[in-house]
Amino acid sequence: MLIEIKELRKTFENGTKALQGVNLSVNEGEFVVILGASGSGKTTLLRSINGLVEFEQGEIKFCNNIISSSTLPTLRKQTGMVFQDFNLVSNLSSLNNVLTGLLDSSNTIMSMLYLFTKEQKKQALSCLEMVGLLDKAYSRVDKLSGGQQQRVGIARAIIKNPTLLLADEPVASLDPKISDSIMNLLWNIRSQIGLTVICNLHQVDLALKYSDRIIGLSGGRVVLDAKTKDVDEEYIRKIYDGHSNGLFFNTN
Amino acid sequence: MKNLNNTLLMAVAPAGDSSESLDFENLISYMSAKIGLKVKIKYCRDYNAAMKMLSSGDAQIGWLGGIFAIQELESRYNPIEEFAVGVPVGKNVPFYRSQFIVSSLSKINTLEDVRNKNIALGDTFSTSGYQVPRRELSEFGIDIENENSFKSVTHVSNHDQAILAVIDGKVDVAPVSSVNLDLMIASKKLNEKDFRIIHQSSNISGAPLVYLRDLDPVLKEKIKIAVLDAHNHITVSGYGGHLERYVDPIESHREYIESYLRPQWGWQTLLGILAFLIIYLLITIDLEIDFSELLTNSFFYMKDVIGRMLPPDFSNFKSLMLSMLETVEIAMMGTLLAIILSIPIALLSARNLSPIYPIYLVAKTITIFFRAIPEFIMAMILVIAIGFGAMPGIIALGFHTMGFLAKFYAESIEHVNEGPIQALESMGASKWQVIAFAVVPQIIPSFIGNNLYILDRNIRMATMLGIVGAGGIGYELQSAFRMFEYPRVSAIIIVIFLTIFVIDMLSSYIRSKVL
Numbered sequence: 001m002l003i004e005i006k007e008l009r010k011t012f013e014n015g016t017k018a019l020q021g022v023n024l025s026v027n028e029g030e031f032v033v034i035l036g037a038s039g040s041g042k043t044t045l046l047r048s049i050n051g052l053v054e055f056e057q058g059e060i061k062f063c064n065n066i067i068s069s070s071t072l073p074t075l076r077k078q079t080g081m082v083f084q085d086f087n088l089v090s091n092l093s094s095l096n097n098v099l100t101g102l103l104d105s106s107n108t109i110m111s112m113l114y115l116f117t118k119e120q121k122k123q124a125l126s127c128l129e130m131v132g133l134l135d136k137a138y139s140r141v142d143k144l145s146g147g148q149q150q151r152v153g154i155a156r157a158i159i160k161n162p163t164l165l166l167a168d169e170p171v172a173s174l175d176p177k178i179s180d181s182i183m184n185l186l187w188n189i190r191s192q193i194g195l196t197v198i199c200n201l202h203q204v205d206l207a208l209k210y211s212d213r214i215i216g217l218s219g220g221r222v223v224l225d226a227k228t229k230d231v232d233e234e235y236i237r238k239i240y241d242g243h244s245n246g247l248f249f250n251t252n
Numbered sequence: 253m254k255n256l257n258n259t260l261l262m263a264v265a266p267a268g269d270s271s272e273s274l275d276f277e278n279l280i281s282y283m284s285a286k287i288g289l290k291v292k293i294k295y296c297r298d299y300n301a302a303m304k305m306l307s308s309g310d311a312q313i314g315w316l317g318g319i320f321a322i323q324e325l326e327s328r329y330n331p332i333e334e335f336a337v338g339v340p341v342g343k344n345v346p347f348y349r350s351q352f353i354v355s356s357l358s359k360i361n362t363l364e365d366v367r368n369k370n371i372a373l374g375d376t377f378s379t380s381g382y383q384v385p386r387r388e389l390s391e392f393g394i395d396i397e398n399e400n401s402f403k404s405v406t407h408v409s410n411h412d413q414a415i416l417a418v419i420d421g422k423v424d425v426a427p428v429s430s431v432n433l434d435l436m437i438a439s440k441k442l443n444e445k446d447f448r449i450i451h452q453s454s455n456i457s458g459a460p461l462v463y464l465r466d467l468d469p470v471l472k473e474k475i476k477i478a479v480l481d482a483h484n485h486i487t488v489s490g491y492g493g494h495l496e497r498y499v500d501p502i503e504s505h506r507e508y509i510e511s512y513l514r515p516q517w518g519w520q521t522l523l524g525i526l527a528f529l530i531i532y533l534l535i536t537i538d539l540e541i542d543f544s545e546l547l548t549n550s551f552f553y554m555k556d557v558i559g560r561m562l563p564p565d566f567s568n569f570k571s572l573m574l575s576m577l578e579t580v581e582i583a584m585m586g587t588l589l590a591i592i593l594s595i596p597i598a599l600l601s602a603r604n605l606s607p608i609y610p611i612y613l614v615a616k617t618i619t620i621f622f623r624a625i626p627e628f629i630m631a632m633i634l635v636i637a638i639g640f641g642a643m644p645g646i647i648a649l650g651f652h653t654m655g656f657l658a659k660f661y662a663e664s665i666e667h668v669n670e671g672p673i674q675a676l677e678s679m680g681a682s683k684w685q686v687i688a689f690a691v692v693p694q695i696i697p698s699f700i701g702n703n704l705y706i707l708d709r710n711i712r713m714a715t716m717l718g719i720v721g722a723g724g725i726g727y728e729l730q731s732a733f734r735m736f737e738y739p740r741v742s743a744i745i746i747v748i749f750l751t752i753f754v755i756d757m758l759s760s761y762i763r764s765k766v767l
């Protein structure tokens with residue numbers, strides 16, 4: 001068991017109850033998609049795992065260690081994160097953006113001067129090759145298309161060889177075709193380097209295509225937790241309490 | 253492992269493009285002699301059959317084709333590893349690219365333009381004729397599997413056919429392998445002027461030779477050395493016919509990655525830094541700045557002056573506070589004057605509101621004129637004209653900062669969202685109604701922000717105006733200096749600092765509440 005979440009609760013200052021007792025676990029090597037409409041609490045859940053959001057009740061275990069302020073740095077060293085809006089530093093090159101993923105293990109003074117070792121740069125170039133962007137290594141990321149920017153984001157997330165990859169709506173800002181290619185890339189990378197992936201999505205078709213297990217979230221509660229091969233559309237409607245807004249079915 | 257009678261079996265999958273030759277006989281007989289084992293070649297029906305033979309251990313060596321070998325090797329639990337990959341004739345590296353070519357007369361310039369055109373595509377198993385192009389096209393939102401993405405799809409059985417179809421004008425565009433393109437140019441079958449490359453993929457690794465991971469390590473090493481060395485003894489061939497030689501894929505991949513290494517700081521940046529240093533060195537020389545002087549003699553005098561300024565003399569605290577208050581009042585009056593004057597000027601100097609160009613030009617000239625004259629100079633002239641006191645200070649500040657405010661307002665008016673203006677105009681609102689309802693609400697935040705900034709700035713500036721006789725604490729400062737009363741000077745500096753500090757906090761607070 002890589003991750004175990006018990007009775008997780010979070011209420012925001014404005015009174016929004018984002019999580020109302022979430023229980024779930026993720027096995028090593030699994031590709032889990034958390035499916036839910038906007039406001040279902042899936043972003044809060046994902047961000048609680050690596051401490052970007054503080055939760056008030058419940059516990060999260062990573063490799064059997066309870067996550068606390070003292071274990072968080074170790075956890076963060078082993079997690080990579082992919083964001084909806086890519087969160088790249090727009091006027092740096094792709095290569096430098098990927099290298100930012102290694103800052104936690106770099107010499108502070110050298111990295112202040114943007115200097116990295118040959119090994120680190122080769123590692124970054126290999127990651128860019130893995131996402132198919134080696135030729136764009138020295139292009140500024142704001143000159144790249146959205147899909148390419150997310151590829152750089154993925155390269156940055158995997159460069160430190162994480163155990164866990166958290167992807168928060170990685171394709172929400174992309175069109176359906178490119179979304180599919182990005183999900184396909186995550187899916188392939190998972191099997192290539194043996195990652196555990198937790199990915200938030202609101203596109204049901206992508207979730208069914210790229211996941212081992214689907215966890216449905218609605219109103220801050222887990223309403224579905226099933227192997228993807230056992231999931232049918234009937235099941236998925238349950239997640240949305242009959243109102244299917246926020247759902248996207250790609251029609252080709 | 254079924255490795256009977258010291259015989260090895262090589263499973264070969266069919267090539268993606270049927271006409272491209274797969275010729276391993278020569279290489280394998282050389283290798284067989286070198287390792288002292290019989291090696292048989294088994295040509296399989298398809299990729300799956302070849303992979304099945306390898307997985308079961310029936311075959312020990314194999315060639316699986318491009319895209320499949322890569323997919324197989326990338327999966328974590330595969331029974332095979334790559335040991336050699338062929339370098340095309342005339343090349344140094346075992347890489348090639350998928351290139352989209354069009355006729356040189358074509359209007360197609362990017363992959364985006366390929367949509368709804370006539371395209372020639374290879375077999376779906378072809379790496380550079382289908383699989384890689386699929387990925388490249390999907391970046392532009394074009395689905396290769398959907399025939400409606402194109403005007404027509406011509407299926408070709410090899411790259412040469414695709415190239416000729418483009419040259420003959422049968423299709424508009426085709427993705428082809430750079431190896432075939434280069435070979436056709438080298439053999440003069442194709443003129444470089446007849447086509448253009450509109451897009452190329454990143455490097456694709458050639459299809460490698462593989463062997464079983466759990467084969468005897470000594471045997472693996474022998475096989476590898478024999479194949480990598482073969483070009484020194486025989487003419488090597490393989491996928492695509494004759495080859496330059498075979499190389500270690502891992503080694504060549506490392507070299508390939510290293511070919512992308514560049515220094516973090518390019519020579520342009522270093523040259524820029526050097527130029528910057530030289531320019532500032534020259535300026536230092538030209539201005540006869542002597543930093544050592546600053547650190548020795550001047551430093552000594554500085555210490556002396558500061559010593560004389562301490563402790564600050566607050567004996568006339570009350571009159572000090574009164575003149576500080578006067579300074580703040582002058583600044584507030586000046587700012588109000590600036591705001592009142594700048595609103596009409598701003599309306600006339602905003603390009604989207606100004607009625608006619610000459611008026612815009614006049615208004616713009618007025619704002620530039622008053623920005624150009626420092627309030628200090630303006631105050632000096634006004635003191636001569638209307639005498640000492642607060643008035644020259646107020647007018648000087650008012651007119652000078654009017655130039656600034658009018659420019660700021662005009663800019664925010666020029667950047668308002670046109671949408672609401674159009675909406676109001678379309679419903680018959682008059683020009684002034686449009687300004688009141690669509691422009692003013694949009695510029696209110698920047699209006700308040702700019703006014704606060706100007707007030708802040710005017711208080712700082714007003715402390716100086718007293719020096720030329722335009723009222724306020726500057727006058728006190730001036731007379732204290734003249735009388736060599738340095739402790740009073742330091743007291744005034746402290747009062748000015750505290751006032752500005754309070755004003756700054758106050759304006760930050762207002763800003764955070766209002767904006």
